[in-house]
Amino acid sequence: MIRFNRRRVLASVPAAGLLLGGLVLSACSTAQPSAAQCAIVTGHGLGSNQAVKDIAHPGEKVHIGNGDLTWYVPCDARNYVTAPAGGDRSNPESVRTGPGSDGQEGMPVQVWSATYWQLNQSNAALKAFLPFCLKYGCAATKDQTDNSNQNQQAYSTPGWNGMLRENFGPALDRATLDAITQFGPTLWQDQSQWPAVGRAIAADFNAQVEEATGSKIPFFCGDASTESYCAPVQVVVNNVTPTDPGVVAQYNQQILSQSAEAANAARLRAAQQIYGPYANYFLGIQDTEKACPKGCVIYIGSPNSLPQG
Numbered sequence: 001m002i003r004f005n006r007r008r009v010l011a012s013v014p015a016a017g018l019l020l021g022g023l024v025l026s027a028c029s030t031a032q033p034s035a036a037q038c039a040i041v042t043g044h045g046l047g048s049n050q051a052v053k054d055i056a057h058p059g060e061k062v063h064i065g066n067g068d069l070t071w072y073v074p075c076d077a078r079n080y081v082t083a084p085a086g087g088d089r090s091n092p093e094s095v096r097t098g099p100g101s102d103g104q105e106g107m108p109v110q111v112w113s114a115t116y117w118q119l120n121q122s123n124a125a126l127k128a129f130l131p132f133c134l135k136y137g138c139a140a141t142k143d144q145t146d147n148s149n150q151n152q153q154a155y156s157t158p159g160w161n162g163m164l165r166e167n168f169g170p171a172l173d174r175a176t177l178d179a180i181t182q183f184g185p186t187l188w189q190d191q192s193q194w195p196a197v198g199r200a201i202a203a204d205f206n207a208q209v210e211e212a213t214g215s216k217i218p219f220f221c222g223d224a225s226t227e228s229y230c231a232p233v234q235v236v237v238n239n240v241t242p243t244d245p246g247v248v249a250q251y252n253q254q255i256l257s258q259s260a261e262a263a264n265a266a267r268l269r270a271a272q273q274i275y276g277p278y279a280n281y282f283l284g285i286q287d288t289e290k291a292c293p294k295g296c297v298i299y300i301g302s303p304n305s306l307p308q309g
Contacts, residue, residue, distance in 0.1 A: 028063070028064065028065055028066055029063075029064050030061045030062060030063055030064060031056060031061070031062050031064050031070045031143070032056065032059070032060065032061045032062075032143070033056055033057075033058060033059070033060070033072055033075070033143050033144075034058065034059075034143055034144045034145070035058045035059055035076070036058065036074060036075065036076035036144060037058060037072045037073065037074060037075055037076075037143060037144055038055065038056065038057055038058065038072070038073055038075040038119070038121060038126055039055070039056040039060075039062055039070050039071070039072055039143070040052055040054075040055050040070070040071045040072075040073065040126055040127070040130050040139070041053045041054040041055070041056075041062055041063075041064055041065075041068050041069070041070050041071075042068065042069050042071065042130070043065075043067070043068060043069075044067050044068055044069045050069075052126075052127045052130060053065070053068060055123050055126050055127070057075065057121060057227065058075050058076070069141070070141070071130060071133075071134075071139035071140070071141065072139060072140045072141070072142065072143050072144070073119060073126070073129070073130075073133060073138070073139050073140075074119060074156070074160070075118065075119055075121055076118065077116065077117075077118050077223045078116075078117055078118055078119070079114055079115065079116050079117070080114070080115040080117070080164060080168050080169070080172065081113075081114045081115075082111075082112050082113055082114075082172075083112060083114075083238075084112075087114075088154050088161075088164065088169070089165070089169060092110040092111055092112045092113075093110070093111040093113065093172065093173050093176040093177070094108070094109075094110050094111075094243060095108075095109060095111060095173075095176055095177045095180045096108050096109070096180070096181075097109060097180050097181065097183050097184055097185050097187050098180070098181040098182060098183060098184055098185075099184065099185070100184045100185050100186065101184065104184075104185050105185065106181070106184075106185055107185035107186075107187070107188065107242055108242065108243040108244065109180070109187065109188055109240050109241060109242055109243060110240070110241050110242075110243055111176050111180065111197075111237060111239075111240055112237070112238045112239040112240075112241075113172070113176070113198065113201070113235055113236060113237050113238060114235075114236045114238060115168075115172060115202075115205075115233050115234065115235050115236075116222070116223055116233065116234040116235075116236070117220045117221060117222060117223065117233040117234070118220075118221055118222070118223055118225060119219065119220065119221070120217065120218055120219055120220065120221045120225070120230050121221075121225070121226075121227050122217075122227050122228065122230070123227075124217055125217045125218070125219060125230075128215055128217050128219075129215075129219050132163075132213060132215070132219070133159075133163060135163075136159045136160070136162045136163040136166070137157075137158075137159035137162075138157065138159040138160040138162070138163040139159075140157060167209065167212050167213065168209075168220070170208075170212065171205060171208035171209045171211075171212060172201070172205065172208075172235075174204075174208040174211075175201045175202075175204040175205045175207075175208045176201050178200075178204050179197060179200035179201045179203075179204060180197065182200055183196075183197060187240055188240040188241055188242055194237040194240065195236075195237070197237045197240070198234070198235040198236050198237045199235070201235040201237075202222075202232045202233050202234060202235045203232060205220070205232070205233055205235070206218040206220065206232070206233075218230050220233055221233065222234050267283070268280070268283065271283050285298070285300065
């Protein structure tokens, strides 16, 4: 007859259960995003609704359950630059100013700007942003632990840059288009007005983003924002130039002519102090000498009156 050691069998059951429990517990962990990131934890796997379960802000820790997914997004100060080279894009905002006070038509201009911003870090905003972001693959599945992003275009992932290209840039264009109509055709000559242009663009920017995304919660805030306050983005206008280069050439020629006229007037006044009523005559002689080829002879007065022989 075979006898079973009942005590040993029963003793082995808790041990197996303990081992299984250890495996389950070992699958749970924490995530701590870097000082430049936020972490968004979502459910995953069989029976999960894959909803957002938790959010960690820069430097915070968050629990990751068995099967959960963690998505990392930039939560530091960012910028979006339009510049001929080295920016996020090389084409400026092409818009038309408002009319002049004298009835002059609006001037087609190109606006080069830099926008300083950060992702809205409120939990509600990050929760709403994630599905939008996942369309582009703009969230990373690993936290930033090295400086490898220094070799990426615009120091960001392709998905992040794609999200900005389809949404940030066009919203900035539309906001610039609306704002620039508040200023006249001489705007490109008056740099003192450019800060006001930047503020007008910033005030309209999030409304333009909402039009594209449908989100009532703004995704992009200014650098002065907190988790509970979304400040407007900051837009700095670096340059405004007429679309037609001929306008610039004509203006430069006009300035050159005015400068030459002012220089000639100053020169005549100085000559009058020396030559009195004959200032024009002696200035003419000086100009003739400057224009004369090397080796030519200049006669002052009548050559026929010179001594002969």
